Amino acid sequence: MAKSKRYPLGTFMKEFSNEAKCRExxxxxxxxxxxxxxxxxxxxxxxxxNGRYQCAECHHQNSVTAGTVLHRTHMPLTQWFFAFYFVSQDKRGISAVALMSVLGTTYKTAWYMLMRIRTAMGQRDKIHQLNGSIEFDDTYFGGPTVGKKRGRGTEKAKVFVAVSLDERGNPLYTKMRVTQNIKRTSVKKFAQAAFVQGSTIHSDGYGSYIPALEGYAHEHKPYAPHSGLLHWLHIVISNAKAFILGTYHGLPKKYLQAYLDEYCFRFSRRDFGPRLLERLVLAIGASAWLS
Structure with a gap:
C-alpha cells in the first residue's frame, strides 16, 4: 500500500488564510x-x-455552522480549520495539550474543539455499514490491572471491533463500539447497526456470537495464537490501543468512544492523504448539533 502524501502546511495557510475562505x-x-x-x-x-446568510424569501438568517457541531461557536473559523488540519494530517492525531500550544488557546478550549471534531467523525461513520467479508471480535481497553481479571472477564471497557476485507483479504474499513457487555442482545444490536445483511462474518465463535449473528453467513472457529485467525482485526486493535496510549496517554472510560471514533474515521480513510482534510470538513458540515 503506497504511502499518502500530506497536505503541505504552506499551501493550507494560503488557501484558508481568512474567515471568508474558510466559510466558503x-x-x-x-x-x-x-x-x-x-x-x-x-x-x-x-x-x-457579519458572515450570515439571509434568505431572499423569508429573510431568515443562518450561519454556515448553524445546526452542526460548530453551532454557536465563538471560535473563528480560521482556528477551527487549523484544528481540522492537524487532526487530519497526522496519523497519530493531536492532543489537546499540543493543539492548545499551536492555537494559543486554553486547554479547555482545545479539548472542547477536539471533542466536537470527534463527534462529527462518529456521526459520519454511523451512516456507513461494513459489507462483504468481515472479521469480528470483542476486546477491552484500559490501563494495566494487577491482581484482577483478564480477557472477557475484565472490568476494563469492553469494545466490539469489526474490520471489513477486500477480495484479497486486505483491510478496508473498521468500526468500534464501547459496550456494557458481550451478551447476545448487545452483539445483535451492534451487528444490525454495523453489518450489511448477507455479509460473511468471521469470528472465534464465542457463545453469544452464534445466536446473535443469525441472518449472516457466520464462519467461526476457536482462536489459537499464531493461527492467523482474525489477523487484520488483531492488528487494528493493537494499533488503536497504541494510538490512544501514544497520543492521549490513556483516558477516562466515558470518553473512550469519541477517541475510537477518531481512530476509525482516520483508519477508514487512511489512503486519502491530503484529501482527508476535505473529508473531515465534509463530516463537520453534515454533522448535527447535540445540545
Whole structure:
C-alpha cells in the first residue's frame, strides 16, 4: 500500500488564510447544490457583512455552522480549520495539550474543539455499514490491572471491533463500539447497526456470537495464537490501543468512544492523504448539533 502524501502546511495557510475562505469552503461542502433555507426551503440568499446568510424569501438568517457541531461557536473559523488540519494530517492525531500550544488557546478550549471534531467523525461513520467479508471480535481497553481479571472477564471497557476485507483479504474499513457487555442482545444490536445483511462474518465463535449473528453467513472457529485467525482485526486493535496510549496517554472510560471514533474515521480513510482534510470538513458540515 503506497504511502499518502500530506497536505503541505504552506499551501493550507494560503488557501484558508481568512474567515471568508474558510466559510466558503465549508459552505460548498455543506450545501453542494447551493444554500437551502432551513425555514422555507428557498435556494436564494445574500451573504451579509457579519458572515450570515439571509434568505431572499423569508429573510431568515443562518450561519454556515448553524445546526452542526460548530453551532454557536465563538471560535473563528480560521482556528477551527487549523484544528481540522492537524487532526487530519497526522496519523497519530493531536492532543489537546499540543493543539492548545499551536492555537494559543486554553486547554479547555482545545479539548472542547477536539471533542466536537470527534463527534462529527462518529456521526459520519454511523451512516456507513461494513459489507462483504468481515472479521469480528470483542476486546477491552484500559490501563494495566494487577491482581484482577483478564480477557472477557475484565472490568476494563469492553469494545466490539469489526474490520471489513477486500477480495484479497486486505483491510478496508473498521468500526468500534464501547459496550456494557458481550451478551447476545448487545452483539445483535451492534451487528444490525454495523453489518450489511448477507455479509460473511468471521469470528472465534464465542457463545453469544452464534445466536446473535443469525441472518449472516457466520464462519467461526476457536482462536489459537499464531493461527492467523482474525489477523487484520488483531492488528487494528493493537494499533488503536497504541494510538490512544501514544497520543492521549490513556483516558477516562466515558470518553473512550469519541477517541475510537477518531481512530476509525482516520483508519477508514487512511489512503486519502491530503484529501482527508476535505473529508473531515465534509463530516463537520453534515454533522448535527447535540445540545
Amino acid at each position: 469552503y465549508l459552505a460548498n461542502l455543506r450545501w453542494p447544490v447551493g444554500f437551502v433555507c432551513p425555514k422555507c426551503g428557498c435556494h436564494h440568499a445574500c451573504l451579509l457583512s
